Amino acid sequence: LRNFDRVAEIYDSTRALPEPVMAAAVDALEAELRGAGAVLDAGVGTGRFAAPLRDRGVEVVGLDLSRSMLRKAKGKGLANLVRGDVTAMPFAGRAFGSCLMVHVLHLVDDPLKLAVEAARVCRSHVLSLFEMSDHVTERDEYVRLGLESGCLLDETSEVTLAETAPPSVLKEVAVWASEKSSDEAIGLLADRLSSVTWDVPEAIHGEIIRALRASLGGRTIKSTRTLKLAVRDVEDIAWGALSSA
Numbered sequence: 001l002r003n004f005d006r007v008a009e010i011y012d013s014t015r016a017l018p019e020p021v022m023a024a025a026v027d028a029l030e031a032e033l034r035g036a037g038a039v040l041d042a043g044v045g046t047g048r049f050a051a052p053l054r055d056r057g058v059e060v061v062g063l064d065l066s067r068s069m070l071r072k073a074k075g076k077g078l079a080n081l082v083r084g085d086v087t088a089m090p091f092a093g094r095a096f097g098s099c100l101m102v103h104v105l106h107l108v109d110d111p112l113k114l115a116v117e118a119a120r121v122c123r124s125h126v127l128s129l130f131e132m133s134d135h136v137t138e139r140d141e142y143v144r145l146g147l148e149s150g151c152l153l154d155e156t157s158e159v160t161l162a163e164t165a166p167p168s169v170l171k172e173v174a175v176w177a178s179e180k181s182s183d184e185a186i187g188l189l190a191d192r193l194s195s196v197t198w199d200v201p202e203a204i205h206g207e208i209i210r211a212l213r214a215s216l217g218g219r220t221i222k223s224t225r226t227l228k229l230a231v232r233d234v235e236d237i238a239w240g241a242l243s244s245a
């Protein structure tokens with residue numbers, strides 16, 4: 001398991017989305033979630049999405065393994081927080097209306113199994129929000145080099161899941177132009193502030209960072225980023241799991 005305790009302090013400042021993108025995301029989530037009962041935010045983290053949804057009157061319960069991330073969420077006034085594993089959720093079947101997962105699917109070994117577990121505890125939909133870029137990012141390149149060295153797992157979780165349990169709704173929530181210093185992005189990876197680096201041994205990590213600096217360092221990286229929302233019916237997930245078994 002990847003322990004997010006080490007990044008709780010800097011998580012919000014390093015993962016922030018532009019304000020209009022965040023607003024569009026919360027609008028889209030609210031439209032899907034409102035009136036469907038309590039929502040489980042599985043892998044709630046610091047409450048980046050749970051807090052604004054709560055502010056819009058959505059009843060949210062947050063589940064996470066990391067004590068420090070949960071402490072941050074609590075600091076935002078979120079009350080219904082549970083410490084536990086998203087792959088074996090401490091909840092009864094159909095306890096929630098819907099389940100939301102943001103940047104969580106790629107952290108588990110089997111995204112379909114996680115989707116099945118999420119579908120078990122809710123009555124209608126499992127939602128996931130994910131980002132795409134039209135450019136290879138420094139993170140993508142780190143993952144590619146890590147895969148080559150044999151010490152990282154493939155991270156195409158949303159794509160893998162779409163093959164077995166295609167979403168009934170797939171929406172583009174926001175598209176925006178991003179301009180970033182590659183050195184800053186490589187610095188975050190070098191300091192192991194991104195979870196993709198956590199399982200990589202020091203020597204290989206050092207080699208990958210040197211390769212990244214040589215190939216991508218010292219640039220301004222312009223890209224078009226897209227935030228997407230996938231909505232899956234619980235029956236479709238169960239069906240996907242059955243047919244891929």
Ligand SMILES: C[S@@+](CC[C@H](N)C(=O)[O-])C[C@H]1O[C@@H](n2cnc3c(N)ncnc32)[C@H](O)[C@@H]1O
Pocket residue numbers: 001002003004005042043044045046047048049063064065066069084085086087101102103104107108
């Ligand atoms: C990348 S963060 C995303 C947090 C939040 N959803 C967001 O978008 O800001 C992933 C979160 O999932 C949690 N997590 C990872 N694996 C988990 C597991 N097996 N059970 C519970 N939480 C887990 C981590 O502790 C972390 O808080």
